[in-house]
Amino acid sequence: MNNWGPSAQRLVPPIQGTALLGWAGPLAVAIFGGLLRFLRLGEPKALVFDETYYAKDAYSLIVHGVERTMLGDAKNPIADRRLLAGNLDVFKQCAQPADCASFVAHPPLGKWMIAAGEWLFGMTPFGWRFAAALVGTLSILVMARVARRMTRSTLLGCLAGLLLALDGLHLVLSRTALLDGFLMFWVLAGFACLVADRDWARRRLADRHDTSPVSTLGPRLGLRPWRLAAGFCLGAACAVKWSGIFFLLAFAVLSLMWDAGARRALGLREPYRGALAHDGPGALGAMTLVPAAAFVASWTGWFATAGGWGRNWDQATSQGPFFFVFDSVRSWLQYQIQVLGFHSNLQDYHEYMSEPWQWPLLVRPVPFYYQGTKNACGGQDCTQAVYGVGTPALWYAAALALIALIVWYVSSRDWRAGATLLAFAVGWLPWFYYAIADNRTMYLFYMIPVVPFMVLALTLCAGLVLGRRDAGPTRRAVGAAGAGALALVVLVNFWWLSPVLTGETVTHAQWWARMLLNSWVGVAPK
Structure with a gap:
């Protein structure tokens, strides 16, 4: 029992179960997910998809503090072969550091995180994928804990963690040195912190x-x-990819609305004015200054060294410390403008590009790696592949759950449904603008930041089916059977797909049997 006052017990319902179970259950689910992510992490022994950029950029950060040009790129993979052979002398020789500066389209935090694994375990496939596997595992724990807090049920929290652990796209990005998995982690962590702040x-x-005199503002x-x-977490999301800004803005507004809702629920006469006057200034600092500081701090290597793109080090150091700061900031801002222009004109055709309205239906996944071998599997052709695709049973069920949440929110204004729908919308709908206005090159794995909220939608719907604790035993039994059946179907579907998620060597016929749609292979649909 807690010693909260009567108002606190009304505003913050108790969580079912003990604190020990509240940690033991999510930790067990996270360990299970971690095993899936770390086992055979070094397979395939290759730089898969865009690892050819990010693993090398991360190594450059270790050596030089900034991204530098290497001997090869994706079209001329000299550096790929040297790195995989253990030859780390892959940087171009330049007379001046600025001559080897490399233009990069994303902020450096995600690459610094990849670099941490390379520093610990070497410039190997396991090394450059270690950080992705670690944050993927941690995100399962965070998912279980935040779902537990939102549903007040340890059982439902563990269900959410398990479903996230069994998503194919989450698994692949947890086993690949791409930036999107790190973006997902920081977005989810930021959301979890705001939910904890709501209770607090x-x-x-x-x-x-x-205990204080009553006022109209509170x-x-x-x-x-x-x-x-x-x-900080949402600033870190922006420091991985600029698209984190959508979540930062939406969650800042959401948090302030929660403050107003709490004051209204307490019976205060002016809840919105009270939230703006008493909560607004702190929210402004926490959701603007702190994220900005986190974002700028991720560029420390660029500010502190001479070899970054557009750094103008000689010019900045020519006229004293004050000019150094001014010119460094000016050069950095010019660099950000160049990056914005790059993203606004990213229209190169790719065979596995897709449109955002296709993503929830898994129309066009991305093969991160594919290697076929003739007559190597008992006389049959062999295939080793890694497909960036979600678990269909989970994604299709989540699409229905999101529709159900819309109905639930319209009818009840439940804050949990509203928050989940908002998070999904800000992670998905902005890409429609880029598809229509800019015809931008996009891929299914851009959906990974909203996958936790798809899982959360399913979990909330499972809670509705399960019913309240005081519901009859028949209702609870039927609800538990339904939630268990969903988890089982997702587990079986995940197991069936797992060979083409983790790069197992299978026969060509076994690979083909796992291609759900014809659009998963061949020429991209128009």
Whole structure:
């Protein structure tokens, strides 16, 4: 039992189960997911898909502090062969550091995280994939914990973690040195911090209201550590990929609306004015200054060295410390403008590009790796492949769950449904603009930041089917059977796909049997 006041117990419902189970269950699910991600992590022994950029850029950060040009690229894979053979002397020789500066289209934090694995375990496939596997495993734990907090049920929290562990796209990006998995982690972590802040703020609001003079605006809450942590995480998301900004803006507004809702639920006469006056200034700092500091800090290597793209080191150091700061900031801002222009004109055709309206239906996954061998499997052709594709049973069920959440939110205004729908929308709908206005090159794996919220939608719907704790035993039994059946179907579907998710060597016939649609292979659909 807690010693909360009457208002706090009304605003923050208790979570079912003990704190020990609340950690033991999610940790067990995360360990299971971690085994799936770390076993055979070094397979395939190759630079798969865009690892040819990010693994090399990460290694360059270790050696030089910035990304530098190497001997080969994806079209001329000299560096690929040298790295896989253990020859790390892959940088071009340049008279001046600036001559080897490499233009990169994404901020450096994700590559610094990849570099940490390379520093620990060497410039090997396991080394450059280690950080992705680690954050993929941690995201399962975060998923289980945030779902537990939102549903107040340890069982449903563990279900959410298990479903995320069994998603194919999440698995592939947890075993590949691409940036999108790191973006997903920081977005989910930021959301989890805001949900924790919601509970923390509602409890403090209620306690201070019960013990302080009543006013129409309500009490001030003081420093809010969970919201500061959320600002850092969402700033880190932006420091991995610029698309993190969509989540930062949406979650900042969402958090302030939660503050107003808490004051309204407490019965205060001016909840919106109170939220703006008492919560708004802190929210502004936590969701603007903290993310900005995290984003700029990720560029420390660029600011501190001479070899970055557009750095103009000689010019910056020519006239004293004040000019150094001014010119460095000016050069950095010019670089950001160049990156924006690059993304606005990214229209190169790729065989496995797809449109955002195709993504939820898994119309066009991306083969990260494919290697066929003639007559090597008992006289049959062999195939080793890694397909970036979600588990169909989970994705199709999640599409139905998201529709159900729309109905639920319209009918009840439940905050959990609203938050889940908002997170999904801001991670998916902006790509429609780029598809229509810019005809931009895009891929299915851009959906990975919203996969946790698809899982959350399924979990919330499972909670509706399961019913409240005081529901009759028949209702609870039927609901539990339904949730268990869903998990079992997803597990079987995931197991069936796993050979083409993890690069197992199978016969060509076995590979072909796992291609759900003809559009998974061949020429990209128009």
